[in-house]
Amino acid sequence: MKILLAVTAILLAMLAGAALAPRTAAAAPGTVAVMLTPSQLNIVMGERFTIRARFVNPSAAATEPLIADLNVASLTGVYVDLEDWSVSRTHDLVPIAPGGSAALSWDIQAVNAGSFDVYIVLLPHGPASAGAGPLVASPPVHVTVAGRRALNAGGALPIAVIVPVLLGLAAAGARYRLRRTA
């Protein structure tokens, strides 16, 4: 009986110890602060711009591996195909040390006119936390894209017609001359 009590006490002590021991501290993504620059942009359709993100971990534990995902939301109902805006939306973020920071940037091309919010979402990517959350969203960068017709089709048409016509006449002339002399 004494032995049974002793074993039970040891098991309880082990369970309590496991519950109370500090977990190999990984900071939840919710503790990471995200800052984006610039805060707003006024550009013209087709223009390229870069969004720079700085991730700061103010907690006392390192973060787990994270994924930073770029998103563009239209505020005017325009359909946004993100593949057209950026060829590399998702970046892996290695664990950030306590008090440390990391930086990433996205090269983006504005392919639609309208008003948009560009933001970054952080997702946990550790072996235990992947798919569990919580997610962290950055403050949005407000991007206003003015539409334009960059190229003048009317100006291109005369060149597109005249050059081949002249060269076609020259080629036909050369063939005619060759046949006459043959």
Added chain:
Amino acid sequence: MTASTNLRPAGVQSRIPAAGHGTAGWWVVAEQECRDLWLSGRGPLLLFAFSVLLSVMTYLTASNQVLNFLEQREAVGLTLQIAVAVGALVTLLVSADAISGERERGTLENVLLAPVSRRTIIVGKFVSALSLWLVAFVVSVPYVWVLGRGVSVVGQALLLGLVVGTLLAVALAALGLLISGVSNSNKVSLSVSLFLLFALFAPTQLPTGLPQGWFGDLLLRLNPVGAGLHYITAVLVDGHAWTRDVSYLASPLVTAVLAGGALTFASSRVLRLTAGVSGA
């Protein structure tokens, strides 16, 4: 000058006239080859096809609603890339016919009767093939101008196209002559050159913005056409300094030097008659 060029049979005339005083032999050969290329109708016909392609591309770039989000620099870059790539590749095709074609038509004997060295004949053919690229470049000028006016990019684009295009044309013309010289028939020469043309041009159609790793970058740098076009985009569209990505021009330069060197040193083997091959 090789022994065979000195042994001209009595009464047999070369179609290449003898060089006059003060006229270099290669110039006389080049003049004759250019006359064949441009007056036979082959050169003008190729240029006509080239201009139709550029016209379609230019009009689509300027008018198509889907393509119209392109920045003006990108539109100029796209048209310039097509002009450089197609101009240089047409040069490859013309040079691929230069020796094997003459051999097959039975006119190589006449060429070899000219009182000039075989190396001189190859230089003349090389210059003639390059003339196609230079005229193709002149044809592309109005297209670049109409797309690039207003953003002060035309001068830079034309200079860039001339430099990169000439480098590519030199490399591909030398390669074409080499292939033509070692091929037993014109069919083989043109087939190999066409395959080379597609092999060099196909990778340039892959999406450029995707991360490709060191191996992808190595393949891009090894392909003279891909590397040259990448350099044009880097300078014209991305706004990089001319010196920043200049290492991409290494493969066109190395190809030009190696193929040109092989042509120079093996000119007597490249420009040879083959038993049983004659158009007569």
